[in-house]
Amino acid sequence: MRVYGVTGWKNTGKTTLMERLVAEIAGRGLTVSTVKHAHHDTDIDQPGRDSHRHREAGAQEVLLASPRRWALMHELRDAPEPPLSDLLARLSPVDLVLIEGYKRAAHPKVEAHRGATGRPLLAPGNPTIRAIASDGAPDTALPVFDLDDTAAIAAFILREVGL
Structure with missing residues (x-):
């Protein structure tokens, strides 16, 4: 499965970039x-709802199904968080999985960066970061994209994964 990540410090626009990348790449078919x-x-569940009551009663997994979507909730119950590879294996096949977070995982990533946060780039200490999406001009040898240039960032990611 082809995977690519978006990482960065808190409040750098990761989720907004992810949302735009999903729309851009899905829009390309x-x-x-x-x-x-x-x-x-x-928690994606709400106290008082039936599925929440099932989990609170001790169910290991609760699958919530409706005519529009389904969601599987798995309780770790003090077990360690599973590695990303185990979680990816649970997904249905798609052309590309975009991953938000997982700074230290081995998959390639674009770093979202905003100068206003005052935080340094993660890239110098993280060889899995292949490009920077920024609202400025950070000092780096990596490719730098304008944080709002979704089409260019998407094209870069798709080239990187061979799509």
Whole structure:
């Protein structure tokens, strides 16, 4: 499966860039899925809902299905977080999986960067970062794209993965 990531510090525009990349690449006729890594305790379920009650009762997995979508929730119950490769294996086949986060994972990435955050580039210490998408002109030997130039960033990613 072809995978490519978007990484960067908090508040650099990663999610907005991901959203635009999905729309751009899907608009080119390719199928795209996403993986979003969260460092905090996150829940897609709501207390009081039936599926939440099933999980709270001790279910290991709860599959919620409706006429419009389905979602599988898996409780780790103090088990370690699975590696990205295990999670990718659960996805249905698509042309490209875009991954938000997972700074240290081995897949190639574009770093989202905003000068206003005052944070340095991650790229100098991370060889998996292949390009920078920035609102400025950071000092780097890597390709730099305007953070808002979605078409150019998408074209770069698609070239990188051979699509």
